[in-house]
Amino acid sequence: MSDAEGVTGQVIELRLPSRLGYERIAMDTAAALARRMGLADERIDALRTAIGEAVTNAIEHGNQADAAMKVVVVLTVRPAELIICVSDQGRRALALEQTKTQPRIADAFQRADKGGWGIWLMRELMDEVEFTLAPGGGNQVRMVVHLERSPVGDQ
Amino acid sequence: MQIILPSILGYEVIARDAVASLARRCGITPERVEDVKTALCEACMNAIEHGNRSDPQRKVQVLCTVDEQRLVIEVSDEGGSLPMLPRKPVQWTFEQRASLRGMGLMLIVTLTDEVSVVADPNDGTCMRLVFYRNLVGDSVSAS
Known part of the structure; x- marks a missing residue:
């Protein structure tokens, strides 16, 4: 597919119901694409984790797990990068200051759930992460993975 | 769940991996998942090459619905040509040098539990x- 890539990129869109479990489909789809773009295995694992967190957030928080609401994952393939946009329908808006905090281990022990690490993880794992409002009014996170060409090749 | 692809050969494998996942x-046996993948790839390639004439601006849409008994996958293109599906059981006639497209359709009919082609309201083909789900107590044989 490399010879048909334009500057605008080729777009694959995935629309998922807001039901936990479907984040796995998004992870597998993105991994399948990333593998074919030549990303190294550890970068693919990082991408899987980041997209899993983004879609889980969209299902649980943005759409409040209402299965009728959609999570839209748009994968854009460009010659030097893969862009992943995850948007929800914004039942609950994400406070922007919430996207910049750094979780602390000490706090994690106080929480009943294991949550609170998703956004931090996405920022750690992806080359670019940006939170905005989706065109339809929901939450949107845009993540970018740069394709680095290793001089020795790490196939 | 819905997947929208550009009409570029190669992208059918992304849809294949998404649908396989x-x-x-949803309880489809690993062996049967291989049939789902092959049939879906053939249907997508058909939609890309014949339905959309490999025009990257045209989209192929894959819509999956799961109910108690079945996994239903609808592959739609923006072209108007309705392919003629062979009947079950497929008579494999290699001597007649069936076209590659004909072979793809024969594969699809062989591998699916049911298949049909309808004109899409938007001038496309669907x-x-x-595929029947492998449920406990199900009397339908998976083969």
Whole structure:
């Protein structure tokens, strides 16, 4: 597919119901694409984790797990990068200051759930992460993975 | 769940992996998942090459629905040509040098539990692939 890539990129869109479990489909789809773009295995694992967190957030928080609401994952393939946009329908808006905090281990022990690490993880794992409002009014996170060409090749 | 692809050969494998991921999670046996993948790839390639004439601006849409009994996959293109599906059981006639497209359709009919083709309201074509789920107490044989 490399010879048909334009500057605008080729777009694959995935629309998922807001039901936990479907984040796995998004992870597998993105991994399948990333593998074919030549990303190294550890970068693919990082991408899987980041997209899993983004879609889980969209299902649980943005759409409040209402299965009728959609999570839209748009994968854009460009010659030097893969862009992943995850948007929800914004039942609950994400406070922007919430996207910049750094979780602390000490706090994690106080929480009943294991949550609170998703956004931090996405920022750690992806080359670019940006939170905005989706065109339809929901939450949107845009993540970018740069394709680095290793001089020795790490196939 | 819905997947929208550009009409570029190669992208059918992304749809294949997405649908395989769903099929594995809804009780379809690993062997049968391979049939789902092959049939879906053939349907997508048909939609890309014949329906959309490989015009990258045209989209191929894959819509998956899961109910108690079945996984239904609808592959739609923006072209108007309705392919003629061979009947079950497929008579494999290699001597007649069936076209590659003909071979793809024969594969689809062989591998699915049910298949039909309908004209889409938006002047496109929709191929509907049905696979029975492997449920406990199900009398339908998986073969």
